Amino acid sequence: MPWCYLRHMSRATPLTDRTEPLLVLGIESSCDDTGAAVVRWSPDGTADILSNEVFGQTELHADFGGVVPEIAARAHAEKLDVMVEAALSAAGAKLKDMTAIAVTAGPGLIGGVLSGVMCAKGLAVGAGLPLVGVNHLAGHALTPRLTDGLVFPYLMLLISGGHCQFLIVEGVDQFERLGGTIDDAPGEAFDKVAKLIGLPQPGGPSIEKVAATGDPKRFAFPRPLLNRPGMDMSFSGLKTAVLRERDRLVDEQGGLFANDQADLAAGFQAAVVDVLAEKTERALRAYLEKCPDTPAFSVAGGVAANGHIRSVLHRLCDDHEVAFTAPPLALCTDNAAMIAWAGIERLQLGLVDDMSLAARPRWPLDQTATALVGSGKKGPKA
Numbered sequence: 001m002p003w004c005y006l007r008h009m010s011r012a013t014p015l016t017d018r019t020e021p022l023l024v025l026g027i028e029s030s031c032d033d034t035g036a037a038v039v040r041w042s043p044d045g046t047a048d049i050l051s052n053e054v055f056g057q058t059e060l061h062a063d064f065g066g067v068v069p070e071i072a073a074r075a076h077a078e079k080l081d082v083m084v085e086a087a088l089s090a091a092g093a094k095l096k097d098m099t100a101i102a103v104t105a106g107p108g109l110i111g112g113v114l115s116g117v118m119c120a121k122g123l124a125v126g127a128g129l130p131l132v133g134v135n136h137l138a139g140h141a142l143t144p145r146l147t148d149g150l151v152f153p154y155l156m157l158l159i160s161g162g163h164c165q166f167l168i169v170e171g172v173d174q175f176e177r178l179g180g181t182i183d184d185a186p187g188e189a190f191d192k193v194a195k196l197i198g199l200p201q202p203g204g205p206s207i208e209k210v211a212a213t214g215d216p217k218r219f220a221f222p223r224p225l226l227n228r229p230g231m232d233m234s235f236s237g238l239k240t241a242v243l244r245e246r247d248r249l250v251d252e253q254g255g256l257f258a259n260d261q262a263d264l265a266a267g268f269q270a271a272v273v274d275v276l277a278e279k280t281e282r283a284l285r286a287y288l289e290k291c292p293d294t295p296a297f298s299v300a301g302g303v304a305a306n307g308h309i310r311s312v313l314h315r316l317c318d319d320h321e322v323a324f325t326a327p328p329l330a331l332c333t334d335n336a337a338m339i340a341w342a343g344i345e346r347l348q349l350g351l352v353d354d355m356s357l358a359a360r361p362r363w364p365l366d367q368t369a370t371a372l373v374g375s376g377k378k379g380p381k382a
Helices: 058-064 069-091 110-127 136-147 186-196 203-211 236-253 258-288 307-319 337-348
Strands: 009-011 022-028 033-041 047-056 100-106 131-135 154-159 164-171 174-180 296-300 323-325 351-353
Touching: 022 069, 022 110, 022 337, 033 069, 033 337, 047 069, 047 337, 058 069, 069 110, 100 110, 100 136, 100 337, 110 131, 131 136, 131 337, 136 154, 136 164, 136 296, 136 337, 154 258, 164 258, 174 258, 186 203, 186 236, 186 258, 203 258, 203 307, 236 258, 258 296, 258 307, 296 307, 307 323, 337 351
Parallel strands: 022 100, 100 131, 154 296, 296 323
Antiparallel strands: 009 351, 022 033, 033 047, 131 351, 154 164, 164 174
């Protein structure tokens, strides 16, 4: 584990023998959803989401065709205290009742992450509570333990607007990345394609809805990297292929008709599904070589809300006799309940932070894996 992480992490006494419940307030502000939640863990091993409040910023960014970091950061700063108050009220609890404060410390849009971290620090100092910094991706990856009680190790497809990777989740802080996207994440591609063909944001739900009436075979879109061994993926070229078909139709017809939108959406979605299906099958085989006693696969992240993607992945798991799980839709998109739960998992191991906890725009889960899309001064992107 690199020194830049160790410098702000300390190990307190593990709480595995605790006889009282843990109540953790979670705070999430990594992109364009401001979230606060309260999750309770009981000594019998059960967990309950007592509240999960989210303020979405879709309307704030609607005119720009995507998330504007400066607008998102300002909205987080304005809404964090409101959402914390709402989460505590919905849970019927007060700040003094909390065992700890858990907060997304990265990766994400740095302005939003910083807003959340500073809010959490203030609450922790003011209430005299432990502070637990959580990797946003770990929040998604550990959600199946909250919702379905999965035991380690399980295979996770984390698929969202900013990330796409196959992970063997071996422990609370132990992840092996098998592969991932080398360019655009699927969620990002969905948003960009929706914008290209004149559909509203967010792109994922818009494309799924319109694609249901389209012909997925009308356009011969590519399935990138299917001929390359391994589990890495690419969606940038697919997005470009949609752009070219759109431009061709506009030149020939003078514009796009509703059936064109539907067919483009259906063809794009089918291509994404085919890539995910093939790469997931390879990931399942690699995972099963480890011969876990209770093999399980889970998909999480915003794109996991796509019903077509879920059904295909579920069928693949059935074929390999691997248990399939997917969080409820409300826990697929960014939310604070997953951050609170990840905080509980870390707290039970005695992993807490101090006031030097830093907001991080980049924070890969598998610290030993080669960066998929390169490194900058702030470290590997994924």
